[in-house]
Each structure stands twice: as C-alpha cells, then as structure tokens.
Amino acid sequence: xxxxxxxxxxxxxxxxxxxxxxxxxxxxxxxxxxxxxxxxxxxxxxxxxxxxxxxxxxxxxxxxxxxxxxxxxxxxxxxxxxxxxxxxxxxxxxxxxxxxxxxxxxxxxxxxxxxxxxxxxxxxxxxxxxxxxxxxxxxxxxxxxxxxxxxxxxxxxxxxxxxxxxxxxxxxxxxxxxxxxxxxxxxxxxxxxxxxxxxxxxxxxxxxxxxxxxxxxxxxxxxxxxxxxxxxxxxxxxxxx
Numbered sequence: 001x002x003x004x005x006x007x008x009x010x011x012x013x014x015x016x017x018x019x020x021x022x023x024x025x026x027x028x029x030x031x032x033x034x035x036x037x038x039x040x041x042x043x044x045x046x047x048x049x050x051x052x053x054x055x056x057x058x059x060x061x062x063x064x065x066x067x068x069x070x071x072x073x074x075x076x077x078x079x080x081x082x083x084x085x086x087x088x089x090x091x092x093x094x095x096x097x098x099x100x101x102x103x104x105x106x107x108x109x110x111x112x113x114x115x116x117x118x119x120x121x122x123x124x125x126x127x128x129x130x131x132x133x134x135x136x137x138x139x140x141x142x143x144x145x146x147x148x149x150x151x152x153x154x155x156x157x158x159x160x161x162x163x164x165x166x167x168x169x170x171x172x173x174x175x176x177x178x179x180x181x182x183x184x185x186x187x188x189x190x191x192x193x194x195x196x197x198x199x200x201x202x203x204x205x206x207x208x209x210x211x212x213x214x215x216x217x218x219x220x221x222x223x224x225x226x227x228x229x230x231x232x233x234x235x236x237x238x239x240x241x
Contacts, residue, residue, distance in 0.1 A: 013047065014046070014047065014048070014049065015047050015048055016052075020047075020048045020052060020056060021056050021059070021060065023044065023047060023048060024040060024044070024048055024053060024056045024057065024060065025060055025065055025066075027040065027043065027044060028040070028057075028060075028066060028077060028078070028079050029079045029084065032078075032079050032084070033078065034069070034076040034077065034078040035076065035077060035078070036074060036075065036076055036077070037050060037053045037054035037057055037075075037077075038050060040053050040057065040077075041053040057077045060077070061077060064080055064083070065079070065080055065083060066078065066079060066080055067079075067080050067081075176227070190211075193205075
C-alpha cells in the first residue's frame, strides 16, 4: 500500500540584499537589546541565513546604525540609541496605559493560578475511589465485629457467671492482702534504715537501690473504692452489678 504523501511544510522565504538588511535592522531596533548573529538568524526563522546575518550586522555597524561590542570570542550588536527616534508623549501615554492594563491582567491571572493551585492540592490530598473502597470495607468489617460482640449483651446473656465472680473476688482478696502485708514489712524496715538520714539522702538511697516508692496515682488508688474495702467478694461484685 503506497504511503500517504506528507503535507508540504510552509517555508519562510529567504530574503536577500536590501530586503534582508532592512529585516535585520528592523528586528534589532524593535527588540532594542543586544543580539549575536546566531540569535538574530534563529529569531528570524531562517528568513536571513546565518552567514548573511553576520555580514549584514557588521555592515550596519560600519554605517553607524548598530553598535558592535565584543566580549571574549562573542560579538554582540545593539541598535544605536542615537539613531532611535523620540517617542511622543501620546505614544508614551498609550504605552503606560497598555502596561497598566497588562499588569492588572497579570494580577488577575496570578490570583486564578493561586486559586486553582489550592483546588488542585485539595484534589490530590483527597482519597481516590480505590482508597475509599478499602476504607469503607474496613469500616463495614469493624462494624460487623462490634455488632457480634454486642449481640450477647443485647440479648441479656451474662458474660461472667456468679462462680467466676466469686473466684475473681477470692483472688483479689488473697493478693490484695499479700500486697498489704509485704508493703507493711517494707515500710517498717525502710523507716528503720532511713530514720537517721535527711529526707534528701533517703531519696538518693532509694534511687541507688532502685526502690520505686508509691506515686500520687498509687496513693489515689489506695484511697479509692476498690482498695478502701477489704470485703473481698463485695468489691468486684458491687462494681460489676
């Protein structure tokens, strides 16, 4: 199958002679900034070949239309400022008006860019549909497990039997009494050992020996309803009813 012929690309007509010179001079004056021959030829899109551009720029500099400056191995050309015509006050006013209009437009565009950037950041931070599906699935699973755990309570099924409560109360009474006895023994011996010492030295000795004394939280627990009673079975049983 024959290939389709490519569309012919539009070619910029190559200028020569006076037309090329006028084109280069017009461009340099309009831009009014330093250029090298390569840049001018590239910016004119090949309308004037690079070699011809270099010759034209040198010729224009010799005529005084351009000013030629050499920096190292590179030569730049800029419009002779003395040859540029004065700008009328009306044109300056029009340019000032145009500048203000463009400045206001730029401000409006900058505000739009900021607003759109903020919106884009929000969209990127928002979870994707796939992430939402995973989160929803996890929430549904957690809800189902919670309902399964609540089902016995909603049906009125006792979670702990009276016998189990009795065993727990007996264990509590036993180990609570053991703890109180050991604490009393320690307190007695500790007071005998630290009685001759100043309070700070007693604290330092406790730190050196690794003794952990009761904190304010421990003292508050001791004064609470759990430890205030020694009735054993009555403590846990009352709290669970």
